[in-house]
Amino acid sequence: MSTPSYRELTLNGLWKNNPGLVQLLGLCPLLGVSNSAVNALGLGLATMLVLTCSNIAVSLVRSVVNTAVRLPAFVMIIAALTTCIELLMQAFTYELYQILGIFIPLITTNCIILGRADGFAAKHKPLVAGYDGLVMGLGFCLVLVVLGSIRELLGTGALFANMQLLLGPLAANWQITLINDYQGFLLAILPPGAFIVLGLLIALKNRIDEQLAARAAAREPKVAAASRRVRVTGVIE
Template sequence: MAGRGYGPIIGDGLWSNNQALVAMLGLCPLLAVTTTATNGLGMGLATTTVLVLSNATISLIRNLVRPEVRLPVFVLVIASFVTAVELSMQALLYELYLVLGLFIPLIVTNCAIIGRAEAFASKTSLDRAVVDGLAMGIGFTLVLVGLGALRELLGQGTLFYQAHLLLGDAARGFSLTLGDDFQGALLAILPPGAFIGLGMLIALKNIIDKRVQRARKARAGQRQPVSDPAPEPAPETAPRPVAS
């Protein structure tokens, strides 16, 4: 664990071990708040902040916490940072805080955060714990934004609607629309649409992984030297009978 480079850690967080598409963790906020890309981005940034701060803190105190009480301590650390993030959003991004509602404090119960604390941060150095938290958080955020954008486009015909709730008044012009006459699919913004959209993203990732794997096998086969075929053995001839 200690000798692992940053590259594999980042690759795991963004793709290979993405907490939403592979580990299937944190599905409650993933499915509930992704009615728009803005909501997904806001929840993703909050989750990433908690992941990075909790990973860093747990890595620093890992040698001070007895194994018998490590999980309660980890939950206490995570809950402290979730409370700080919730109060910050309530003070700075109040309208977005009202939209996300209960799902901000529910970050405490996000299995992705406690899972990274137990499986990685508590067993490695500070720098790697921070990189892991950042990579896992960004990977989770990308799925939130992607699913939110998909559902928003299909359901409402908009993209980054109400972006000013997160990015300020300067982002009022960021919203894109497919036209006032667009007839959206109501299913996309309902809970079943969230499951269908997530299934489509998982299927897309699996297709990409299989194609990459086949391409690697093909390149590996081309690099193997072609050996000369072994000479065929000469056919055996039956001995001639000796005339008496």
């Protein structure tokens, strides 16, 4: 199998094949904890770390694991890494860990991680596999943070509240109140609000893709005409 370039991996992870907006994988944590920016960022970073490390580990052992036990072996690797992240969060961000609750252990069964381990990391070298995990995890994390920020803003009128739960006392004053005396929009921070906002983000991405495709199609005749003139005259008129 040919190895994709780092540019291709970056575009796939962040835009063309984004786990949250295109593949629609990991929707349970994506929708379950994205009611605020701090919750979304915490789970997004945890998922990104597990995805990157698991891709590297799977790539390292891919040639020595028997095909019959390949998937159980991958799940064991992912579970071990998830446990490490869970223990680190208990030690350093305990209050945020309590808020995220069951969604941290559920990283083990996240379809994004197992899918990239079996579909990509098991077929490529560790450096490429690790980078793929990093950009896929970053793409998922960015969608989480955007979704969480929008829902937090609509629901409470503020942004980046309680960031000290993840980043410590340095972030205690990071809250930005955009609307004073805001009464709140309860739907935005409830599960239905997550579905609505995610649907709007997917629609926006699809619209941007359509516009980019239309612009590319409009440029093709001009490029083809210029190429024909070069072949005939040797210069572009």
